[in-house]
Amino acid sequence: MTQHTDVVVVGGGQAGLAAGYHLRRQGLDFVILDADPAPGGSWQHMWDSLHLFSPAQHSSLPGRLMPAQPGETYPDAGHVVDYLTDYEKGYDLPVQHGTRVDAVRRDGEGLLVETDTGIWRARAVISATGTWSRPFLPDAPGRVVFTGRQLHTVNYRCPADFVGQHVIVVGGGNSGAQIAAGLALDGRVEVTWVTQRPPQFLADDIDGHALFDVATARRRALEQGRSDTGGIASLGDIVAVPPVRAARDAALLTAKPMFSQLTPGGVRWADGSEAGVDTVIWCTGFRPALSHLAPLNLRGTHGRIPTDGTRALGEPRLHLLGYGDWTGPASATLIGVGRRARDAARALTALLR
Structure with a gap:
């Protein structure tokens, strides 16, 4: 049985939840499909001692401040999971956990989203799968012979x-x-x-909030035709x-x-x-998890899909959210993804209506 909706959001982590918040504000019908059996996105899989780079008040998704964690200036990963769980439930976002999206295909005026539990037919898709599920291992000399x-x-x-x-x-x-x-x-x-x-x-007094401000200042400078400030890379x-x-x-x-x-x-x-x-x-980074979009044949250089903001250049019904600066400055951060999610929701509203 095929189900129908305006927008399918692929991924229920921070980017997917931010997308859901703004899609609801735009009045669109949508569903969020998430492969994990529980809320929290990739944060539920992080190492035990991981902490955010920013205080809680500067690490929030749109509409709902992250509460401070008692005894911690920088919240740990478990606190983020609790926050995302509360965010999902508090806004009653339609997240279907335990649903893996295998493929997105064109189907006339819509897009078919094939999952391990069935098929969705959507007028548009927001891909928000992030990178955690696609770790990168370099081809270092001797890596295959090392016995440890x-x-x-x-x-x-x-x-x-x-x-x-x-x-x-x-x-x-x-x-x-x-x-x-x-x-x-x-x-x-x-x-x-x-x-x-x-x-x-970086200097000891620079945290994630300061880095977000630097990235924002760089974006504004480039948009206004001023000299490139170098952004975060200029600091360390x-x-x-x-x-x-x-x-x-x-x-x-x-x-x-x-x-x-x-x-x-x-x-x-x-x-x-x-x-x-x-x-x-x-600790060699990640690549964007985009295999579900392979049938659309949109990949460009470095494995990325060319975009204008969050919109895929080769498929205007597809937006990509939260993969890094190529889908919007700071879009892979809690504090930064909200702006890009708002832009994507507004663009899809204009397209669909």
């Missing part, structure tokens, strides 16, 4: 899983810094942090959240240059020396 354990950020949980081991953490971004800091501060793990280039820590790579700051100040967070290759039992450094390693944690 290899994990990606998505598989990491806590230092207790690595007691007595030598762990190499690969990656110079926030995930690599936070995981390396947590392992180092635990004291029961020998940890080596390696990066492609020297890590750049790593937000000095408390655990990162503590490990850095204790000289426990000094990065080494990337190893030249993995060996069966460890790594070989550029000078030819070797070190035994039990586990490698690859």
Whole structure:
């Protein structure tokens, strides 16, 4: 049996919920299809010690402030899950959990959304699947011969899983810094942090709220034809959240240059020396999870779908939300996705009416 609606939103994390909020304000009929069995999006799968980069009041979706977490300036992932759960229920958003979208296809004036529980026929689709389900592993020399354990950020949980081991953490971004800091501060793990280039820590007083302001200022400058301010990239790579700051100040967070290759039992450094390693944690980022859109044949360079704002250039009935700056500055953040969701909902309203 095929069900009908104005808009199908694919993904029920922060981007999908923000889309639902604005679609309801526009008076459109919609459904949100989410593969996870429970609310919370990717936040329910994060590692135990992860904290937001911003205080709660600066990490909210549209219409509903995130409450402060007692005893924490920067809320942890569990608090975010609770907030998203409350947001979904508080606005009574029509989320169908445990529904995996397999494909989106053109069908005359509409789009067919094929799922593992049935088919939806929609006048438009908002894809908000994010990147968490598509971790990226680099083709590092020797990776296939290394006999130790290899994990990606998505598989990491806590230092207790690595007691007595030598762990190499690969990656110079926030995930690599936070995981390396947590392992180092635990004291029961020998940890080596390696990066492609020297890590750049942001000033201690810069958090996610300040970064959002910087990204917004850059967007406005570009829209007005002024010089590119450089945005967030001009400030550094790593937000000095408390655990990162503590490990850095204790000289426990000094990065080494990337190893030249993995060996069966460890790594070989550029000078030819070797070190035994039990586990490698690859904090090497993600790619957009867009396989469900493959039948539309919209992919451009770097695996991305060319867009104007959130609208797919090759299919005006499709909007992409929350994948990164290519779908709107700060659109992959809690505080930043609301503006892009509003834009997408307004554009679809104009198109459909």
